[in-house]
Structure formats: C-alpha cells, structure tokens
Amino acid sequence: MTTAQDNDAGDGGGPFTHWVKSAIDNPGKVHRAMFYVALIFFMFTTLFPIYWLVVLALTPNDLIVNMGPIPRGFNISVFVEMWNTVPLHLYMFNSFVIAIATTVYVLLVSSLAGYAFGRLEFRGKGGLLLLLLIISFFPPAAFILPLFKLFTGNVVLFGLHSPDLFNTVGAIIVPFSGLFLPLSVFILTTFYSQIPDGLEDAARVEGTTRIGALFRVIMPLSAPGLSTAGILTFIAVYNEFFFSFLMTTGQPENGAPLVWGILAFQSQYTSLYNYMAAASLIGILPVALIVVVAQEKIVSGLTAGAVKE
Amino acid sequence: IGGGSGDKPEKASSDQTVVRQYAGVGANESPGIKDQLREALWSAGLSEDIYVEIVDGPSTTDQLLNQYRTWLSAGREEPDIFTMDSGWTIPFIQRGQVQSLEELLDSNTVSTVKNDFFEASVASASAPDGTLYGVPEFPDFPTIQYRKDLVEDAGYDTEGWQTEPMSWTRFAEITADVKAQNDIQYGYTFQADSYGGLACCDFNEWMTTWGGAYFGGTENLFGPVNERPITVNEGGAVDAIKMVRSFIHGEDDKYGMDIPGNIAPAATLGWTEETSRKPFTNGNAVMHRNWPYSIAINGAEEELGEKLGVMPLPYGVKESEAEYTGTGGTASALGGWNSVVNPNSQKKDAVVEVLKAKMSKEFTLWQFETLGLLPPKPEVFNSDEARNVDVMGRYMDALQTAGSNAIPRPVTTAWPDQSGAIASAVNKALQKGSSESPQQAMDKLASKLKEIEEQSV
Amino acid sequence: MGNVKLEHVTKQYDDVTAVNEMSLDIQDGEFVCLVGPSGCGKSTTMETIAGLTLPTEGEITIAGKDVTNLPPKDRGIAMVFQNIALFPHMDVYDNVSFGLRLRNFEKEEIDRRVERAADILQIGGLLDRKPSELSGGQRQRVAIGRAIVREPEAFLMDEPLANLDAKLRVHMRTELQRLHKELETTIIYVTHDQAEAMTMSDRIAVLNEGQLQQIAPPLTCYNEPANLFVAGFIGSPSMNFLEGEVTPNGFESEFVSVDFDPTEFDVSVGDSVTLGVRPEDVHLSDAAENIAHPTKPVDTTTDVIEPMGNEIFVYLTHGGRETTTMDEEQRKGDQLLMSVDPDLELSEEEDVTVLFDRANLHLFDQQSGDALCHSLVSSLTTKTSDQRATSEN
Amino acid sequence: MGNVKLEHVTKQYDDVTAVNEMSLDIQDGEFVCLVGPSGCGKSTTMETIAGLTLPTEGEITIAGKDVTNLPPKDRGIAMVFQNIALFPHMDVYDNVSFGLRLRNFEKEEIDRRVERAADILQIGGLLDRKPSELSGGQRQRVAIGRAIVREPEAFLMDEPLANLDAKLRVHMRTELQRLHKELETTIIYVTHDQAEAMTMSDRIAVLNEGQLQQIAPPLTCYNEPANLFVAGFIGSPSMNFLEGEVTPNGFESEFVSVDFDPTEFDVSVGDSVTLGVRPEDVHLSDAAENIAHPTKPVDTTTDVIEPMGNEIFVYLTHGGRETTTMDEEQRKGDQLLMSVDPDLELSEEEDVTVLFDRANLHLFDQQSGDALCHSLVSSLTTKTSDQRATSEN
Amino acid sequence: MATENKQSNGFPRPDYAIANKLEGLPEELYAYLLLVPAFFMVGAVALWPLVDTFTMSLHADALTGVAVGDFIGIQNYVDVLTGQRNAVLPGSFWYAVGLTVVFTVVSVTLETVVGLAQALILDQEFRGRAWVRMAIILPWAVPVVVQGMMFYLLFEPSIGFLVAPLQELGIFSSTPLSNTQDSLILITLTDAWKTSAFMALIILAGMQSIDRSLYDVSRVAGATAWQRFKMITFPLVLPAVLVGMLFRTLGALKVYGVIEVLSGCRTVPSMTCLVISAFRSNRYGTSATLAFLTALIISVFILVYLVKFVDSLRGIGGSA
Numbered sequence A: 001m002t003t004a005q006d007n008d009a010g011d012g013g014g015p016f017t018h019w020v021k022s023a024i025d026n027p028g029k030v031h032r033a034m035f036y037v038a039l040i041f042f043m044f045t046t047l048f049p050i051y052w053l054v055v056l057a058l059t060p061n062d063l064i065v066n067m068g069p070i071p072r073g074f075n076i077s078v079f080v081e082m083w084n085t086v087p088l089h090l091y092m093f094n095s096f097v098i099a100i101a102t103t104v105y106v107l108l109v110s111s112l113a114g115y116a117f118g119r120l121e122f123r124g125k126g127g128l129l130l131l132l133l134i135i136s137f138f139p140p141a142a143f144i145l146p147l148f149k150l151f152t153g154n155v156v157l158f159g160l161h162s163p164d165l166f167n168t169v170g171a172i173i174v175p176f177s178g179l180f181l182p183l184s185v186f187i188l189t190t191f192y193s194q195i196p197d198g199l200e201d202a203a204r205v206e207g208t209t210r211i212g213a214l215f216r217v218i219m220p221l222s223a224p225g226l227s228t229a230g231i232l233t234f235i236a237v238y239n240e241f242f243f244s245f246l247m248t249t250g251q252p253e254n255g256a257p258l259v260w261g262i263l264a265f266q267s268q269y270t271s272l273y274n275y276m277a278a279a280s281l282i283g284i285l286p287v288a289l290i291v292v293v294a295q296e297k298i299v300s301g302l303t304a305g306a307v308k309e
Numbered sequence B: 001i002g003g004g005s006g007d008k009p010e011k012a013s014s015d016q017t018v019v020r021q022y023a024g025v026g027a028n029e030s031p032g033i034k035d036q037l038r039e040a041l042w043s044a045g046l047s048e049d050i051y052v053e054i055v056d057g058p059s060t061t062d063q064l065l066n067q068y069r070t071w072l073s074a075g076r077e078e079p080d081i082f083t084m085d086s087g088w089t090i091p092f093i094q095r096g097q098v099q100s101l102e103e104l105l106d107s108n109t110v111s112t113v114k115n116d117f118f119e120a121s122v123a124s125a126s127a128p129d130g131t132l133y134g135v136p137e138f139p140d141f142p143t144i145q146y147r148k149d150l151v152e153d154a155g156y157d158t159e160g161w162q163t164e165p166m167s168w169t170r171f172a173e174i175t176a177d178v179k180a181q182n183d184i185q186y187g188y189t190f191q192a193d194s195y196g197g198l199a200c201c202d203f204n205e206w207m208t209t210w211g212g213a214y215f216g217g218t219e220n221l222f223g224p225v226n227e228r229p230i231t232v233n234e235g236g237a238v239d240a241i242k243m244v245r246s247f248i249h250g251e252d253d254k255y256g257m258d259i260p261g262n263i264a265p266a267a268t269l270g271w272t273e274e275t276s277r278k279p280f281t282n283g284n285a286v287m288h289r290n291w292p293y294s295i296a297i298n299g300a301e302e303e304l305g306e307k308l309g310v311m312p313l314p315y316g317v318k319e320s321e322a323e324y325t326g327t328g329g330t331a332s333a334l335g336g337w338n339s340v341v342n343p344n345s346q347k348k349d350a351v352v353e354v355l356k357a358k359m360s361k362e363f364t365l366w367q368f369e370t371l372g373l374l375p376p377k378p379e380v381f382n383s384d385e386a387r388n389v390d391v392m393g394r395y396m397d398a399l400q401t402a403g404s405n406a407i408p409r410p411v412t413t414a415w416p417d418q419s420g421a422i423a424s425a426v427n428k429a430l431q432k433g434s435s436e437s438p439q440q441a442m443d444k445l446a447s448k449l450k451e452i453e454e455q456s457v
Numbered sequence C, D: 001m002g003n004v005k006l007e008h009v010t011k012q013y014d015d016v017t018a019v020n021e022m023s024l025d026i027q028d029g030e031f032v033c034l035v036g037p038s039g040c041g042k043s044t045t046m047e048t049i050a051g052l053t054l055p056t057e058g059e060i061t062i063a064g065k066d067v068t069n070l071p072p073k074d075r076g077i078a079m080v081f082q083n084i085a086l087f088p089h090m091d092v093y094d095n096v097s098f099g100l101r102l103r104n105f106e107k108e109e110i111d112r113r114v115e116r117a118a119d120i121l122q123i124g125g126l127l128d129r130k131p132s133e134l135s136g137g138q139r140q141r142v143a144i145g146r147a148i149v150r151e152p153e154a155f156l157m158d159e160p161l162a163n164l165d166a167k168l169r170v171h172m173r174t175e176l177q178r179l180h181k182e183l184e185t186t187i188i189y190v191t192h193d194q195a196e197a198m199t200m201s202d203r204i205a206v207l208n209e210g211q212l213q214q215i216a217p218p219l220t221c222y223n224e225p226a227n228l229f230v231a232g233f234i235g236s237p238s239m240n241f242l243e244g245e246v247t248p249n250g251f252e253s254e255f256v257s258v259d260f261d262p263t264e265f266d267v268s269v270g271d272s273v274t275l276g277v278r279p280e281d282v283h284l285s286d287a288a289e290n291i292a293h294p295t296k297p298v299d300t301t302t303d304v305i306e307p308m309g310n311e312i313f314v315y316l317t318h319g320g321r322e323t324t325t326m327d328e329e330q331r332k333g334d335q336l337l338m339s340v341d342p343d344l345e346l347s348e349e350e351d352v353t354v355l356f357d358r359a360n361l362h363l364f365d366q367q368s369g370d371a372l373c374h375s376l377v378s379s380l381t382t383k384t385s386d387q388r389a390t391s392e393n
Numbered sequence E: 001m002a003t004e005n006k007q008s009n010g011f012p013r014p015d016y017a018i019a020n021k022l023e024g025l026p027e028e029l030y031a032y033l034l035l036v037p038a039f040f041m042v043g044a045v046a047l048w049p050l051v052d053t054f055t056m057s058l059h060a061d062a063l064t065g066v067a068v069g070d071f072i073g074i075q076n077y078v079d080v081l082t083g084q085r086n087a088v089l090p091g092s093f094w095y096a097v098g099l100t101v102v103f104t105v106v107s108v109t110l111e112t113v114v115g116l117a118q119a120l121i122l123d124q125e126f127r128g129r130a131w132v133r134m135a136i137i138l139p140w141a142v143p144v145v146v147q148g149m150m151f152y153l154l155f156e157p158s159i160g161f162l163v164a165p166l167q168e169l170g171i172f173s174s175t176p177l178s179n180t181q182d183s184l185i186l187i188t189l190t191d192a193w194k195t196s197a198f199m200a201l202i203i204l205a206g207m208q209s210i211d212r213s214l215y216d217v218s219r220v221a222g223a224t225a226w227q228r229f230k231m232i233t234f235p236l237v238l239p240a241v242l243v244g245m246l247f248r249t250l251g252a253l254k255v256y257g258v259i260e261v262l263s264g265c266r267t268v269p270s271m272t273c274l275v276i277s278a279f280r281s282n283r284y285g286t287s288a289t290l291a292f293l294t295a296l297i298i299s300v301f302i303l304v305y306l307v308k309f310v311d312s313l314r315g316i317g318g319s320a
Ligand SMILES: Nc1ncnc2c1ncn2[C@@H]1O[C@H](COP(=O)(O)OP(=O)(O)OP(=O)(O)O)[C@@H](O)[C@H]1O
Pocket: C132, C133, C134, C135, C136, C137, C138, C163, D013, D014, D015, D016, D017, D018, D036, D037, D038, D039, D040, D041, D042, D043, D044, D045, D082
C-alpha cells in the first residue's frame, strides 16, 4: 500500500558529493567502517606534522639533516635544557595574560554587537557589518606605522595623548581586541540569531532587560558559539607575534609573548630547531588543555525542550 | 627549572646611567656573558657610572629591520644604540633617521674609525658623501671550508691554501676528485635559494671572481643611482651563472661552461646558510662556502675539529684581467654589523663613551675570543692575540685573505628592490629547466635593475 | 490598578494585519478570555500587551499607565506562552523561580512560592529535571508555574492548558480561578476550549481576522451572539444556520419555516436572513411537550449518529441526502445537527420530525452578518420565555 | 500490512520508567487513541514505535516486520510531533513536501499532494511563509500537513490538534477520519480531548504511569471502564465516586445507599467498594419518570452551579457543606456532580432530591481499583436495560 | 496587591541601572547603542591608521626622506594599475592579484571541505571524541612561525624526507620551495593543515546548535543520512560555514606569513607580499596604494559573502 519509494542513493552529484555522502552515511557496519577510515585519515593528516615537530625536538640540532620520519637520537633533555637559555614560562605567562584579557574583552563587546546584529532590526545592518570588517581588508603592514604611533603616545587628539603602551601587554591587547573583534561578532551574530525568540521574550516578560536576557538566556544557550569564538580568539592571540614584535623589545618583563620565546632560539644564521620545536610543543600544551576544557561547552541539544514550534 | 635569567640578576644601580643597546654584540647571550661584556667595557676604559644594557633583539635581520623602521619613524627615544646590519644601514642614513657621528664624536675618534677599521665596513656605515654614521662592530666575510683530511688523503697538498686562492677550475677538479674517491654525498655546498643572501653574497662573489660587477667598478657601489652603468649582463656575471650551472647540472649542461661539473646538489638552489652547513658539518660534503660563525661550529672538537680546512674563495679571472676595479681574483662578500646612535637618545654623552670603549682593541679582542665575532680593525685582526684564539685562530690567514678582498654589497635606495630582483633572476637562471640562456637571463635582469634605478631616485 | 486597555491597536506584518484596530477595556481583576479561530490574532494581541511586539498603531494602558513604549519588564505582567518557552539550561526549579530570583527575593520566599506552585501544578517531583526531560504536559505546567509564582498586575495566558489531559485541565482551571480570586489580578486568557472560556471568564472577547467581534459575558456570547461569526464560533458543536427570507408570515427557507410577525422584530419582509438554532435547541417533536413556543414540525431523516457518551449528536438531512460527512461547512443549508440525550434510541436513516423553540431562535442579516434578534417570541411574552438568556448576566 | 505490535515494551529513563511492559496489538487500518494523564508515557510510546528512542526492553513489529532495531526511516511511518518541530529554514511548502522530496517524487505529484493537504488544513495562503511567521495553530497544521502528504504504513499523531480552535478541530477530525478511510492506514493518535478520542477511534488505549490500563472501543471504556482509573479518566466531567461498603442489602455509604442483591454480582458482603456514577446519570427525582431502575432518592443541597451553555453542572453536597470549590479531588465522598438540561431552573443553596439509574451504576474494588460490575440491575434484566453500553460494540 | 517592585534590597548595581535605562529605547536606537563599544574599539584601531595610510597613498615615495614625498593625487594608483611599478615589486601587480585569487579560491575551498568533513566526524558520538576533537584543533594552536618551520624542514631538500619521493614521482621539482608552482601547492596544503581546524571548529559549533528534534522529524520522514545532511544540516550550518569562509577568505587574500617562512615573496608574490616589500624598500606611498588596492579587491569578495550571510541568517530562526 505504501507508495513511498525508498531511495537511499539520494540524488547524484560530483565526486565530492559522493564522498561526503558516503562519509556520513553509515546505516550499516560498512559505513561505520568508512567513518573510521575517514577519522583515521584526518587524525593522521592533522597529527603527522605535530609528530614531525616531536621528531624535530628529539633530534639533536646538528643531526637535523637528511631526516627520515623517525627521530635521529632521542634527546629528551632539550625540554629541560631550553629553559637555560630562555625563560619560556615567563613568555607563556605573558601570552596567557594577553590571551585571556583579549578573549574576555572581545567576547563581552562582541556579545553586545552580536546581539544587535543577530536579533535586532535596524537600518544599515549590512553596511555596519561591512564597516566592522574594513580593517581586516588591509594587510597589517599597511597601517603598522600609524598604529605604532597611535599606541606609543604619538598621536594627539583633542589635546589628549594617545596612551603609550610600548613594552606593555596592553600594546598587544588593545590592537588585538580591535583586530579580533570582527570574527567574534560574526560568529556570535550567527549563534545568537538562532536562539528562539520565545526564550528571550519569556525572560523579558519575567523582568529582565534585553541585556539581562542576553546574559542569562542567550549566552548560555549559545555556549558552542561562544566557546568557539573564545577558543579561536584565545589561540590566535596566544600565538600573536606581529604586534608584539613591534610593540615590545622582546623581554618577558616587557610583556613579550610566547613566540618571542620560541624565536629566541634563532639567530642571524643558526636556528636551534630542536629547541624551537620543543618550546613550541611546550607552548602548545596549555592551549590544548584550555581547548579541552572550553570545547566541553560545544555540546549539542542545548535548546532541546525549550519551545514548542 | 630556574631559567637562565635567575642566576645573576645584576641591575644598574640608581646612580648609573643606563645605555641601552639593541641587539648586536652580546645580544641573545646568557646574562653571565652580558655581565662579562660590561666588565670588558669597563676595563676598556668605560666609566663605571655607565651601565650598558644589552637588549636581545629578534633573531632574524628582517625582523630587526622592521622594528627599527617602525621605531625610528615614530621617533622613540630608546634604545640608545641600534645595531644594524651593514647591508641596510645606509637607507637609514639617507633618510636621516640615525645620528651623524661626525656631529657626536670628536674628530679624532672619527678619523680613527675611518682609517683604522676595515674600509668596506666603514663604507657600509657612511653616507655616500663619506659622512660617518656608524661604528663597525664586527665584519663578516665568507670563506670556503673544506675537509682537509679527505683532500689530503686524496693526494692534494693543502699547504698555502689559506693565503693563495686557487682557480675555480682547479677547485672543481679537486672537489670532483675527492668526492669520487670518498664516495661522499655532496661536493660543494653553498647558498643559492632565492633570497637576499644570493644577491648580496653568493652570486656577488662568483660574479666578482669572474671579473663581473653589478654596476661597474667599486666606485659605483653606493651610487649615484640611475647614473651608473648596469653591468650585470656582461661577461663576468654570465660566466658565473654558467659555472654554477655546471657545478650543479654537470659540464654537459646546455648553458654550462667547460669546467668539471656535478659537484653540487640541485638542492643548493633551495639552501640558505644553515641548510647548506648541516651536510658539511655532518661530514657529507667536501667543500662549503659560509660565514665565520660556521667555522666556529665546524672547527669545534666535537664536530670536524682539525679535519676542517679553510681557504679564500677561488677566482675565475685574475684581478689584473678584470675589467672593473675591485673585481677578479678571490672575493668575499662583506657582512657584519654597525653600531648607530638613536638621534632621539637622551643620553648621547654616555653613548659616546660606550662607542669609544667598543672600538678599543681590548674590547674587540674580547668579543673575538668570547663570542667569535671578528675584530673590525685589521690591526687587531692581524695581532698575535687574535691568532691565539681557539679554533678561529687556526684560520686567521684565510680570514685575512678574505677580509682584504671583501666586497660590500651595493647598498643604495634601490638595493632592497634590486636585491630581490637579482636573487630571483639568478635562482631562476640556475634552475635546470631554465628557459633562458644565462645571457638572456642577465640581459633581462639588467633591464630590470635599470628600471628599478629609474624609480629609485 | 490592573486594568488593561487597548485603544485602536493595530499590528501589521509585511502582508498581514494580525491585529486590526483592536480596542479592549479590561477592568482590574477581570478574567477575560480571548477566543477566535487559529491565526486570528490572539497571540499577537497578547504580545502587544506584554510589550514583546510594538503595535504599528494604537495605545496600550496597564494599571492606568500608558505602557505603549515601555519594555516588558516594566509592565508588571506575567505570561504563559503558547510555545511554552522554558529556559532549557535551567532545571524546573530555576525556571519557575526565574522571575523571583531576578527580583532578589529571599531564598525562603522563593522556596515557599515554588513549592506552592509545584503543588498546584503537580510537578513537585520534577523540580530538578531539565525541560528536555519532561513530557509535553509537564513542560506546559512548568510554564504556568513560572507565571503564577509572581504577583503581577496582570496575567497573560496563551493557551496554558492546551497540552493537559481533561482531568488535569479541570483541576488547573479551578486552581487558576482560585488564584484569580485570591490575588484579584487581571487575567487575559487565550483558549480554544469552549468549556474553559465559558466557565472561567467574566467576559469573552471573540476575535476574527484581527478584529474584535464581541466582548461580553460568556452566556451573552452564547445566547446573544453579536453576529453570525460569534454565533457560529461559540458553542460546540456549533449553531445550525439556515439561510432564507423574511416573509409576511415569518421566516421561510428551503428546509424549514418559522412563523412570527416580522413587524414585531427588527426585520422587514423580503430581507435575506439567516436563521440560527443551536443543536440542543432542536427537539424531537414527540419529546417536546414542555416547549413553550414550538415552531412547526419539520420532517427530516437521520444521517450520521455520533454518540459522545454524555450526549448524542444526530445529523439530520432534509431529503435523505446521501452523505457520510459531518463537516461543519456542509451543514449550512441542508443539514441540521441535533444533540439528544444519550438514552435516546435512534438509528441511522430513520425518519424523524423535529421542531424548535421560538424563544431560542436567532436571526442574522445575511449581508452584514449582524444579529437581528435572539428570540422569535413576540416581544410581549419575551420577558418570561427568554429568561434563560439573561439569567446569568 | 500496517499493523503495529508492541510486546512488553519498557522504556526506562534514569529514574523514571516512562513506559512499563506495554503490550499493544493494533490492527492494520485501525484508529487507536492513546489517552492518559500528562506524563503517563504516551509520547514515549510513540517515539519507541517511530524508532526515535530504543526501548529498554521489548519488541516492536510494524507490518509484520520486527523493527525493534530498525532506524526510523525504514519503519514506514509518518509522525506529527507533539513539539511540532518545523524546519525553520524552509517555508511551509517545503516543510510539507519534505517527505516527498526525500523520495524524489515528481514535481507535479508533490504540488498536487501539498495543495490537497493545504486545502484540508486551510493553509493554502501560507505556503510561502517561514514557520516563524505563523501563529501557533498554523504551525501545528503545517506539522500535520507534513505527515499527511505521505502514504506510510502507519501514522503517529501526538496531540495534533491541541492548538486548534474548536471549529477547526472538528473540521480536522472529519478530515483525518476521511483520510483514514481513504488510505486505510493505521493511525495511532494521542489526544487529551475526550470528544476526539470518543468520536474518532476504533479503540482507546488508556495509559497511566507507563502502564496500559484498558484498550477497548470508546463506549466500552466509557460504559464499562476496566478500573477506577479509567472510570475517572474517561468522561468529562468525570464520574462521581462514592466510597462505601457492600451490605446484604446492597451498597451503603455515608451519603447514599443503593439496594441490590450482592449475590447476583461479583461482590461479597463487607467488601470495601467504590460506587461510580456519571454526572449525567444523576437525575432530579421529579424528572425521573422514564428511569427504569431508579434508586432510592437522596436529599442534597445545590452548591456551585456552572452553566455551560448546552448543559448545566450542578454540584450537590450532602449536608449543605460550605464549599466554593469544584475541584475534582474533593468531590470524592461528600460531593456529587450532576449534569442537567440547560433549561432547568436551579439556584444555589436549593434543596433537591436526586436519584440514580441502577442500570448505570458501577462498582469498583477499593483495594485494586478493578471494576466489579457496570450495572446494578439484576442480571436477569440486564440484557435490555444495559443496552446502551453495548449498542455500539 | 502587586508586590513585585519593592524587593530590590540595597542599591541597584550600576550595570543593572544602565541596562534599565537603555531598556526603554526604541529597538533601532538600542541596536546602535550596543554597537558603540565594538565600533569604538575597531575605530580606535582602524580609523586613524587607515586615514593616515590613505593620505600616504596620495603622496610620492621618498626613498631618502623620513616619510613620503610630494602630494601627487592618484598617480600612485594609476602607476600601480598600469604596471609601471612592477619593476620595484617582487612580482607584477596583476600577476600577484591572480596568484592570490587562485590561492584563495583553492585553499578556502579545500579548507571548507576538510573542515566540514572534520566537523561531520566530530558531530558523531564515539568514544574518545573529546581527544579527537582536541587533536583536530591542535594545528590551529601552532604559531605561524613554527608552522612555517615545520613545513620548511619537511620540504627542504637536505632535511625533509618528502622531497625526494615526491620528486621521483614527478610531482615536485628538486627544490619545491624555490619553484612557484610547487611552492603554491605546498603553501596551500600548509595553510589548509592549520586553518581547516578553524573551519572545523566553527562548523562543528554550528552543527551542535541545530535543534536535534529536527533530525528526529527528518528521520521519521525517511531521510537518509545524506539527505539529512543536504536538507537539514547544511542549510542550518550555512551561516556558520559562511562566517568561516568569510574570515578564511579574508586571511587567504592577505596571505603572507607562510609564504615568507616557506618560500619567500619572490617565489610566490601574493598581494600582501607586494605591500610589504614596497614597505621594506621604504616606498611608503606605493605600499599604501597597494594596501588600498588590496583592500578594494578584498571588499569585492567580501560583499558577496556578506549578502549571502545576512540572507542565510534570515533563513533560520531568530529575528535577523
Ligand atoms: N529524557 C527524559 N529523561 C527523563 N525522563 C523523561 C525524559 N523524557 C520523558 N521523561 C519522563 O517520562 C514520562 C513520560 O513522558 P511522555 O513524554 O511519554 O509523557 P506523555 O504521556 O506524552 O505526557 P504529555 O501528555 O504531558 O505529553 C514523564 O514522566 C516524563 O517526565
């Protein structure tokens, strides 16, 4: 009696179409197996270069030549020795401070903007979104000179000197807050706009302000988006080098971040690749931990059971 | 894990004047070395009221250049002393962003610099009109390092190699022979990646030894831009390309020259200093062209030690046969660093004292002994003290030969662009599949250099 | 203080006028039901009162204060949403106490109120569950709880009992009424359940296509519907409509004729009118001894018979037309629905004679749909026989 | 082929047994309503049938095939979800045609079916709206449309009409029944509306706390409830329960006594039993001439009077107890609800005498709640007088 | 009777007070107000510098001066667009534009596909998912300099072991990092390695935000996994995908870091390479002009995205 023809094959498409289709289509064991093949493939491609970094760290610097895929030698002591030259922990601490301050600030400000863009109707929305991005259109080199002047107190506006942030963490936090804001605004705009209106309505009727609803309802329910914006901003800032290398003279006490520490193993001609690799690995570790913690928030079904519609 | 900064947190006391030197001698060294450096300056006559703080700079010269450009454009007061690569000091001078030393130092000191320091180094720190803007900290000139043990086993006598440059043909023969005899992976390793080093140095050297030049004689090195001849498409330069093509692709190469070939791997076209050094250090090459820093590494006991030999670069044509002044014979590109003064510094008096101390024989010897940085004055260079220095001391003759045949790069306002154009043109001309003959490639390069000259006045 | 007043409120969406020139004046402490077909603008009206959408035109006053441009939180209202809208990241306790926590109530006071609401709503055991772990009805009750723990100027409830079973619904009705009495708070209530609207409200507001049709006490709406729409909408199953004409003798249609003197009513001979009669006012002629003003009997045939337990719906056709449907739409004209006692024994395709009580007949203008009169008993005798219609007002 | 069979299906959540050992055997083409109080496991049962949750235990067969472990798409079912769940990014047309597009139907066929569904659902004008631009009832209709355009083995509908107004609901009922007849598809239907359950279903399954209480044709459930729970749940307002004891003379409680011969029924003297009588089976003694087996009259006082339009609910108390509530819970024991004709004139606090028809009285075991008998007319005469209860089976 | 408004014990918090004040504003004004902090920040970082840079672009290069030379109007733009400045750039302007666009299209496509596939994998339930997720994000945590170092050493002929086999297969030349075509491929792969994680993370978050009951509905409606992806997942994550693509496109059009570390600007002259190399030769006017031209080209790309993005938001839920 049923006329519904089952058509598992779906409609055709290019090779990619077929590929994705099969990668996610796992009704049976065959597909499960394909899923694991894809999983292993991606694990291999993403982790292999990291493994290569480990190989580089473990191989004594002068043996880094004609390498094979396994370490030549097993010089685990680099992880200790490198501290003799470079106080990596201090650089990491700076990076942490910078990254956390920037991330918190960016999330806060972009939440307000994301709310406005994602949930309110106003004229000029598209234009303002474009304007927000405008700075991202320019290669940083294009405005580095004026920006440097601005943040070293060389610009006078209405009789006020711009702040001199040279050799402070602020010199990275401030411009990076500006540069990374657009990404977060866009991510949060997307996520905030998807929270059912009904929930905000309910919160507002219960007596919150719109801002209150943003913090109490919309943000918790956008946890995946919020933590993604957070992770992306945090990591990008943690690894930032472009500004820090102009805005500081590079000492940990002057707010120089991690990459300075890694690059300290490089000099005019020589690069202590093994130390650099080891320092990178150490530097990545805390980020990995943060990511593990933050991505706990990337869970599905946060709005399940919320509205009937 | 304590960290190196913990063991001696010596700081300037409140009544001392702190002079900050950015990068350069002593930078990126441990705090202990920095203390020694201060002691060395003090014992070289610097007032104990002056405390020199060495600030570590970024490791690569490009990054340093970017910082200086930004800082000096914004008129920062610190640091007081900038250490600048001899390859890009002049543009800062021309833009008036660094302090003229003739205004700062007494005339005596100025003439000491002009007369007693390596001439080419001084030129790299002076305006085209000869005004002095910087004090050379240390010079750099590449040499050929070789496996003395293998070469001698193969039956060659290396006596006199340090002072007597050989011809490229002989060099190629020996390399090919030793390589064959020892079944070693590489013969001659050098740097031919498409990067600044190829233009300023490796190619410049080959070209010069074949009697070629970018802009004619040495008198045109620093200008006047757009009014000097472009000579890169003449014989010497083309011969240089042909020679290196043979080295890499064999004597049968369609664009090669009649010289023993196949002594260099094609990989050199992607190599810079470190990548080319590694195989040599690891014993996989016979010959290697590099800066003195690598002599210190390779000559160390745990590496090649006494097996290392050093000689000046071979020549293509004799000096006498060369058309342009300062070409032909052996040649070594000049590198090195200069101290220049921040015109906005608030401590110029103290800076003067520091510069003087850094110029002293005592201090330059200290930096040679402790840090392996060559003395900037021939007098010190040739002194017995210098010869007694471990490792480097063994190769003073070769370094001396190289030093007295050093050719500076032609730094003008046009150079940053020209350098890039040269590097990529030469690298391309050396590629196996190059579609142009060396002559065509150099003609093209010449017209490009000309165009750049035109747009750089 | 809690009076709610809408003046000429209009809400226009791109291409729809959801609410059209709505004026309502709801007294403090009144319980008003909004009813109307799906999509007629009930929820939109509620949202404009709550301040969740701004009306395109018109003014809204709550407790004597013009709130047209005030944000929801300053309007002193609590609302149960049609789409429930629980906070999915909070457990039931937190959902219910949300408004109280916002207002910094003491912990004990919150506990007390939540507990009480949970008792009323029978969700005591669910307080630490997340909304996703609740059944549909349980969610709805939590949503009610969130509103009733508060003490606002006015409650807005948009179909708060739609997902509850009959028994619970009756219970909730009682509780809401008790609450209403206790707090004396204005309640505006949307429901699709006629019984709810009838039993709970002081007045019913009937909406259609964004326009207010009638606002009156429940029995007035039932017995004296202002127009055809209200007559057809209120009452389930709905009123029978017979289209016809006013003749000098009364009303005449294809199917039935009713004798009355047109001059005594607000009609003139020749008018196209619709006669309305409720299913329970259709009587079998043999069981009609205690009808005061019987009309002439009509011969019909039973069609579908729907036993409902406590009553039986009988579909009567004029000429034994072959039909198997009980669709409302098709009842117009040639089908008549009668509701009879469950004890009555009737079978399909049986010929029966029915008659109406003239006291319970309605006449409507066919053009405008407006009601002309709600009883066809001569005005001289109306007072006594039409007593039912007014007994409750 | 579309029969649906559940065998000992249990669904256990962390701390709740949502469905407990449920066995159901639904015939091909049957229309079964699931009813039960909120949270009793109706939706969970539907979900296990659909394959959206795997039962903790038990087996499910659809169309003769064991589908316990099959994914939903292979079960050949269409479902209307209680939480509606429209695709927010698709307009109404795309939502409705979703299942068809999945199966690569021809464009014309899709258009035809969508159009037809839109007609039935009266959403023809909304086809290009996004769900966010619809009213609650409109959304629900779209959700129904999404199911009915398909031709599955079985329809599962979870309160599909909850948000529709009475009139539309009646219309939809008819349409669903027509559809059912046309397609002869099995329909499993959750509803809280008694009228819906009564009129639409072939059988009603009554659930409580995850357990099946009774599955039987509607009137059987109404007239012969299997136990106290079903008796109280089916029928609105619900049955009056009077707790008492079996005496040699019949039934005796604080309030009423009913004479019968215990030996003729399945009870023994001294048993604690509950007497059940539906509100419409409580008669005023002066209007009781046509009752075949009247009981002894009981003196009562009217308390609250609730006029419903087509009937009046009268709350009677035993001793003129002061009470203002009409809560179901409190009716047990000393309050009696009577439903009377709307024409009847009664006022509050009036003394009235009522009596029951013994043919329509139910006795339940107080302990187990099981029904003992559904008529207290001696079995010799049962056949004729209890005819109502069986007339429809 | 209405006792609700009296409870706030003690003083209101100032932030609450501000929020309360703003609450009454009309929606449009409110929106603008919420945007103030963001635009203040962006304005502070961008406004003055860009105006300054723009002014620079209207002035001649001054190779011996501190800043720029005479005001010459749009001459710089004319010169650059007509190729008259090509000699002093590492590559000709339009060549750089073409190369950058090719790189952008290929790398963004690759990253999106890989990111989407990774997100789809991470969206499944399986044991150890948290670790896999971390592993997939890991490349994003590698600083560009280190990333450059890793791949440089991998493809450097005397060090890495990948060159020889790839060369023998005829895929690469002996010095891939000095060969424009080879380098472009390597840079694309390197870039994809790092930034696929970025895409994957954004898309994953988008996927996880999809109301699971929509999947229930579609499963019951008979959708296969592929159909669910095509008809539910994809349209609903589209805004997230677009955000990811938008920012990757922005990044890719400005690609520089990897090129610098891996093969150098001469080999692969991207648009930003031109800007930076002009800047390095102290041609500030030319550099500023190139930057504005780059921005102009980028804005064309971005406009397309923005239109799509705003559109896609409108498609799903919310009020946007
Ligand atoms: N995910 C869950 N976790 C825990 N308990 C649950 C979950 N889902 C449902 N329940 C519980 O299971 C029981 C049955 O739920 P179900 O949704 O089947 O009820 P229902 O009969 O459909 O009720 P309603 O008429 O209110 O929709 C309820 O008590 C509910 O609280």
